Amino acid sequence: MHYYNQVFLRDGTPCTLRNPTAEDALALLNFLKITSGETDHLMRYPDEIQIRVEEERRFLQEMASKPNAVMIAAVLNGQIVGNAGLTPVAECDKCRHRASFGMSVLQDDWGRGIGTLLTKAILESAQEAGYRQIELEVLADNHRALALYEQFGFKIFGTNEHAFYFRNGTYRASHLMSLTI
Template identity: 45%
Template sequence: MKYYKKIRLENNMLCIIRNATIDDAKSVLENTKIIREETDFLLSYPDEINFSVEEEEELLEDKENSPCEIQICALVDDRIIGLAKISAVGSKDKVKHRAEFGISIEKAYYGKGIGTALTKACIECAKTAGYRQLELEVVAENKNAITLYKKFGFKESGRNPRGFCSRYTGWQELISMLLELD
């Protein structure tokens, strides 16, 4: 799936929101590690990112050629500073209407409108792909993310009090949220 949009951030910086391509593989991996060093709210730690550049290239090529999945990157000054994606929950008839949504942004770029732009892009892509429901899980302490999701109409659908077991803080409650697209 392809996507491209230029936006002006709240600090008047130019940000390009587009699908990641195979040429971005190294930068996507670098950004993934940076963000995982900055937060304990994501699924994995930097030392658990063990994709090779070649494996990431293959994954990005699959997403770029997919009619229903996408990896989106946010670039400022030609550097990837955020990522978002939509992925099919499954291909069986009972679940093919559902997609998972994920987003991550470097801390230096929090509060500048990038989360809003990435979320909006993923919702647009999910609708274009024909999904009827977008889903995510978020750590309950991640209040900024929850506020962002609610702004777009995501609603809480459940909680898992032992969803993550953090190396640093112990149990982290996960909130499941969903957005109906039809």
């Protein structure tokens, strides 16, 4: 699914929202490793991102060809500073109306409106793809993300008390959220 839009951040800085291409594979992998190391709110540790650049290139090419999935990168001055994805929950008829949404933004760029812009872009793409329900999972103590998703109308429909198990032996809860569009 194709997406491209020139937008402005809260401070007036121009930002490009676009599909990452195969040429972005290395930059996107580096982005994922950085964001995974900046916060515990993401699913993986940086050392768990073992995808080779060629595998990422193929994945990005595959994503670009799907009519019901999209990946959107936020690009500032040629650098990926945010990334969001929308994928089907399942390909079967009974679940075809549901999509899964995930997002991350470089910590240095938190509070600039990138998450808001990416969420808007994902919801536009979801409507274009014909989805009726968008789902996500967010750590229960990620208050910034919760506030953002609630601003868009997402509602908590469940809590997984032991969603994340950390290497230090602790657990963290996550909220399951959905939005009907």
